[in-house]
Amino acid sequence: MKVENTQVQMRKGILEFCILHIISRGEVYASDMLEELTSARIIVVEGTLYPLLTRLRKAGLVEYKWVESTSGPPRKYYTLTNKGSEFLSQLDKTWKELVDSTNKIIKSSVKKDSSK
Amino acid sequence: MKVENTQVQMRKGILEFCILHIISRGEVYASDMLEELTSARIIVVEGTLYPLLTRLRKAGLVEYKWVESTSGPPRKYYTLTNKGSEFLSQLDKTWKELVDSTNKIIKSSVKKDSSK
């Protein structure tokens, strides 16, 4: 069991949440999202992002339109659906609660000296 | 794709982190941990907790001793090893960074009106 492994696990859960937030700001395509996430130090690779976007689309949370590019193949620009907005606001709540709960547990730890 | 599913995913990642924290406070056995996590609204069931504890032990992050109980079968009381303490302090750092990164992304979203 490696620290890296657990750190990946920690990031995993909120990835979908972050991507929905990024899309909620306006039209973006995959590379935009990768850049945004990377600059926030949430590491994601293509092989994670594309299947995730496909899942979100199949679930009716996002939709896309093809847009021609002058510098390569056309791009899929994503936007949030109404259903996606509702979904996201539920996740917002879950995220807040999760941070609260976790901080509560962490802070209890600090009170006691765990060294024997 | 259900909200519950994603919410589970969000909780998943920090579960190991929370459990290490709870153990770091002092000797506890499985039911103590379940109670603590449940009261912090982080839902966990036995089928999740026991395999996780086994993994942590195999990785040398925690250890346990058997303690007789007056009201049933003996219990495994867990404590953190030195290796576990180091592991945990790395996770502390990761958690802080993750909350920062996520909040940054969330707050950017608020600035723009996403309705079309």
Place this chain on the structure above:
DNA sequence: AATAGTACCTTGTATGGCCAGGTACTAAGT
């Protein structure tokens, strides 16, 4: 035509949560 850059997608593997069920110990009732 060949190469490079960009964009999207898929297959296979590994991790890990969860469900459902199982084992084993103690205590209480009959």
Place this chain on the structure above:
DNA sequence: ACTTAGTACCTGGCCATACAAGGTACTATT
């Protein structure tokens, strides 16, 4: 002594999903 209930620990199989590696396809440049 047997059964039932409560407690504690564990496991096999399923499913979701991150990631690595490789593939397809479009555009621009040489």
